[in-house]
Amino acid sequence: MSEVKENIFDFKLFKRLFQYIKPYKFIFGGLLILVILLAIFSVATPKITEIAIDDSITNQKEQGFLFYIMLMLAVLILQTVFQLLFIYYAAWLGQNLVMDVRVKLFDHLLRFKMKYYDNSSVGVLITRAVTDMERIADIFGEGLFMIFRDLLTMAVVFGVMLYTNVKLSLIVFVMLPLLLYATRLFQKYMKKAFEEVRNEVSNLNSFVQERLTGMKILQLFTREDVEYKKFTVINERHKKGWLKTVWYNSIFFPIADLVSSLCIGLVAWYGGLNVMEGTVTKGVLVAFIMYIPMLFRPLRQIADKFNTLQMGMVAANRVFRVLDTTSHIDDKGTHVAESFKGHIRFDNVHFSYVEDEEVLKGVSFDVNVGETIAIVGATGAGKSTIINLLNRFYEIKDGAILVDGINIKDVTLASLRTQIAVVLQDVFLFADTIMNNITLNQPDITEAQVTQAAKDIGIHDFIMSLPNGYQYNVKERGVMLSSGQRQLISFLRAYVTNPSILVLDEATSSVDSYSEQLIQNATEKITQGRTSIVIAHRLATIKKADKILVMDAGKIVEQGTHDQLLKKENGYYKNLYEVQFLQNEEVA
Incomplete structure (x- = not known):
């Protein structure tokens, strides 16, 4: 006390x-x-x-x-x-x-x-x-x-x-x-x-x-x-x-x-x-x-x-x-991003949630415009941390993160986050209608746009099968929907914002095969011509990625395409693939 x-x-x-x-x-x-x-x-x-x-x-x-x-x-x-x-x-x-x-x-x-x-x-x-x-x-x-x-x-x-x-x-x-x-x-x-x-x-x-x-x-x-x-x-x-x-x-x-x-x-x-x-x-x-x-x-x-x-x-x-608590992200950026081309660069980034316990230890990589990269690694390797830092939920200790050559600290927080859509593994839905959970009450997103977006990614029929369709109240945390259905709503929420950069944080790790197929189809559509970062859990996503970043203990230990990494003798990715991903596919 x-x-x-x-x-x-x-x-x-x-x-x-x-x-x-x-x-x-x-x-x-x-x-x-x-x-x-x-x-x-x-x-x-x-x-x-x-x-x-x-x-x-x-x-x-x-x-x-x-x-x-x-x-x-x-x-x-x-x-x-x-x-x-x-x-x-x-x-x-x-x-x-x-x-x-x-x-x-x-x-x-x-x-x-x-x-x-x-x-x-x-x-x-x-x-x-x-x-x-x-x-x-x-x-x-x-x-x-x-x-x-x-x-x-x-x-x-x-x-x-x-x-x-x-x-x-x-x-x-x-x-x-x-x-x-x-x-x-x-x-x-x-x-x-x-x-x-x-x-x-x-x-x-x-x-x-x-x-x-x-x-x-x-x-x-x-x-x-x-x-x-x-x-x-x-x-x-x-x-x-x-x-x-x-x-x-x-x-x-x-x-x-x-x-x-x-x-x-x-x-x-x-x-x-x-x-x-x-x-x-x-x-x-x-x-x-x-x-x-x-x-x-x-x-x-x-x-x-x-x-x-x-x-x-x-x-x-x-x-x-x-x-009186001063725990705000420094929002002194003056650059307002109307849109991004999508070139992302992490330059020797160091970060720790707890002081003197680094989670990222000098991480550097580039994502070219329109590229889809997958990030894989064991739990705690630092995969989700990269997503958190890209959205500036936390401040980095050293290094720089740039989008289109501009340090994200120089970009206003609102415009930065508006251009980056994130689909999380743990989906949060409010006790509200499906429509409001998708638009988050943004007045510039119309019901017609939401309906068309749902048709584009193939989940309109699923929504209409629910009582009251888009006006169906999912209750607190979306308890009226299955985990796969919640994930589909979350995916549509990201899609309707028409982001410059798409992030999927193990977005298909907890869904059924039918929902996964819907999301995979939607992923192919939404990632076309758009920079995408996927924290991978399923093999199908990894295989289609333009580049794979392999993380271990806060460092990128390997990077390349799926075929390139499999050719490395005793490679970290090859061992991970054989132990984890291949088993997941056999179970699926």
Whole structure:
């Protein structure tokens, strides 16, 4: 758990959060006016009661009594209207502010390097973007303005009490420091408790998200009981965190009620004696008994609202920590690639995911315009890394990657990635229609274009065989389709963008023979006149490649055509072919 700051309120953090209020400064100003009006109106009812008792009831005068009653009713109506406006617009401000922060956070997340996601929990990030955001909204809707209103109310009540009767006020103020000290201790410990709660919420979200995503693996390996026990432990920590906050509440609020009740008793006793002596009026005594809850209740409410404020500040701190993370690919390129001819060159490229553990060790090769090259090698040899670097998902350590003689660092990220279409082995489909999964909601790709592209590569009939055809909802991660069908959709997604460079990352490794045949036919069509890089898994793809790059332990150990490499005695490719690819073909 991160270290908790000892200060009760982080003004630096709030100052930063306050920057998001600027677009809503008029609403903010209106809320401040409402706070002032509510504080003034809060003391009006006791004061009118005091005057009504002393002027009419004590003197038994009916004249003017109805006026006081009507005046009190008017004050209550106005107070209710102001309270309604205050509550609504405080929440409105909080929701609008958090909407702006959430949009900024999501935009920030969209541009993070893949390395950031390699090292981050998706569940924690979801907590930041959803749950923590609601806690930030509560800062304004239920925290800050409420605290400010209560403090101002206390100040006004304090002043009116002093003005009305100093001796009775002193009784109240003698009791007040005890409650103030208890409140400060309560706030201090609640801050630490809520920091612990937020940590445990993040852990809980992360654990549940991962297990639900990987439910098939858990059930395949009968890990239900083990994961249940793990969840019980995490849930227990979460429960203990919340119970700690409940414990602090259960101590503080009874103490606050006790102090308030003692204070009312003392004022009633001492004030009653003064009434009998004639030094204090009945109206003043009644007013003071009404003032005391108005002075003590806000303190209790402040402590309660401070819980909300603390949770919001802790959440804001976590969100800003993500916003402050600088994990973006340097996008300072000025060249906008309308299209590429397709000449690719890797020049002595070094790269490592983890520092001092190189994955690529001086990789150099050329892909000529319109060529199809296959990259083969054992798992972990660095094949997929080449694809990641070509798309600039990661930054290289040394060397250069050039397309058409231009360093890809000098090309804008958007235009670079627009010209490179990638079909991955692990296909990701959104819980949406087939059409939207193909176009990814790009307005410049029409339904007619998608339909024609599907016909070109021979999968239109397959799509139309599904309920609602192109409008068929594949649900989360495309669970309504087989792995082969998902791969076909992914292939069509790449095809409709009309890329300059095509990348197939073992795109046929997990599909049935029928789907593979469709993809092979489509591959032949889409690769015509287009530079293509294929991380090969099936022999048919390798044989048709213009060039094969053979990788081992981050280096290119051989390159050439299929026939050339097979002629090398004890060659790495020949051994790989005989051990791996030939066996795969026999199995197929």
